[in-house]
Amino acid sequence: MSKDKLFGLIDLDWRFEITKFKPIRALFKSRWFPLLLIIANLFIFVVILVAGLMGGYSAGNYNFGIMLVWILWWVMLMLVLVPVFSRFWCTMCPFPVFSDWFQRGKLFGVRLGKLEGLNLRWPKKFRNMWIMNIGFLVTTFFSGFFTVRPLATFILLGGIILLAFIIGLVFEKRNFCLYVCPVSGFQGLYSQFAASEIRRIDPEVCAKHPVKTCFTGNEDGYGCPWMLTPFNFEKNTYCGMCLECFKSCPHDNMAFNLRPPGVDLLIDTKKSPKGLDEAYKAFIMLGIAIMFYTAFQGPWGGFKDMVRATTAKGYFTYVAMHASFNLLILPGIFLFFSWLSKLFSKSQEVTLKRIFINFAYTLIPLGLGIWIGFSLGIIMPNGSYLLHIISDPFAWGWNIFGTANLPWTPVFTGLMGYLQGVTLIVFYLFSLNYGNRIAKQLFPDPDQARRAWMPILTFLTLITFIFLWLFLG
């Protein structure tokens, strides 16, 4: 076992296997799971789409689609699902269900042999996060519509489902989820911090199993739809937790583990190298958090007018600001600090590009903490609208659960600043802890590592102070 401990407390190699409990392993091996979850979710999404379509262009805080997607789903994703359960949303996501159904020709059982559709391979140059980076950023240009206009939410979700289906007709397996889905990218990025993982148990068992059914599939389960090699993959980023590897492994050698948060941030191997695409995802998520806070939780009315396109000039100015801030300014500032890092290190061996990319991963814990703080600012004041919309999802005057007439009630909003402050500090600590380790990975000489770390420490501290000021100042 490793002696390396997170905060001197938890061994980084510590794992607790949840699937050692027989009922949980049986559940994971059942073909009903996660299918039933997906079907239940599909039903909810049908209601969301119908509510979105019928809600039209009106105020969204009393619309089922808006509230469920942008209040409940988004907040659950950032507060619980990603930090704790990695990409568990992908386990139950209904978006690719139609393309899966089409490719497999069946919803429940396993079809052996070639799948339906053109089954083309995804172009090699797009096997990264860049499409998701740009796609997600472009989606946020319209956040002033999606998050308040039911019809806009309908168009967005309907568009994603349609795109998932079309890509499933043309390309093999889950290429949509892997390389296109806008929700997938940030989940992949932040799932590296998650406190859980799916991994093989014993490498020897996999080594002695020549067929590798987790990759090729068998009568019990499909070969990894995410085109990973479950027998040796190293980090969460591209594992959609579809659980097919649990079903197809005849040796029950796959495990769902609890682990210390963030251990994937230290992975930098030939098989799973740190990449510029993921680094940029970290900048984009951080930049969007700043823009979103300013637009949606800040007091600046002029900026809100730009985001909601009161005038075309204002809107395009916002889009230009938003895009340039995320793609140029923020990475540019970080590049300057990376340059300082190289300068201070006095190292000739480590390139500026490698310093820039590897240290960008220190933004993952802090970025996630910032999104958690932002999400608290959504759910605590607005959560009570959920009670209204579950009773009257289509605004038809229903009162299914007797909660349709409950007044808007902010919950513990007086404590919000404390919660946001504590969250920031906890995730800042994680960023510093992993940043130190990344520095030591990059610069084997301890003195070089220490000197190189100082500018990045300064950058992380500045970002933390900016958000502390936004949340509490």
Next chain:
Amino acid sequence: MKKILALVLILLFFGISFSFAEDRTITVKAKKFSYTPNKIEVNKGDHVTIRLMSEDVTHGLFIDGYGLNTKAHPGSDGSISFVANKTGKYAFRCSVTCGEFHPYMVGNLIVGPNHRFYFFGLIILVICIGSAAIPLLKRKS
């Protein structure tokens, strides 16, 4: 001299200010989807009266942490009076659905001294300095 300065800084940090409580009346104009002024700064102990005027549709003003609420229609103002006894930054937000950006219609009430901000800021600073200094100290020892 240094001791006096340190004492003043400590007193300021812990919110013991030398200012006296004042009566503060602030008129806030509400218009889709912002308040003017969007930031109200008062001191702990001030008797604050916020007069809410609407310039278009019905708006509300709910203050986080204080749990106070008022409404204003065009031509009919609302009013809240309270003693600012909780320090920190609190959002005030529209409490009447007034249009599509209604959930985002917020302003800030800052009751000084802003303990929470200083407190968390100090922690971050200590962590930062500690993080930089500990490896150096370890190396020297």
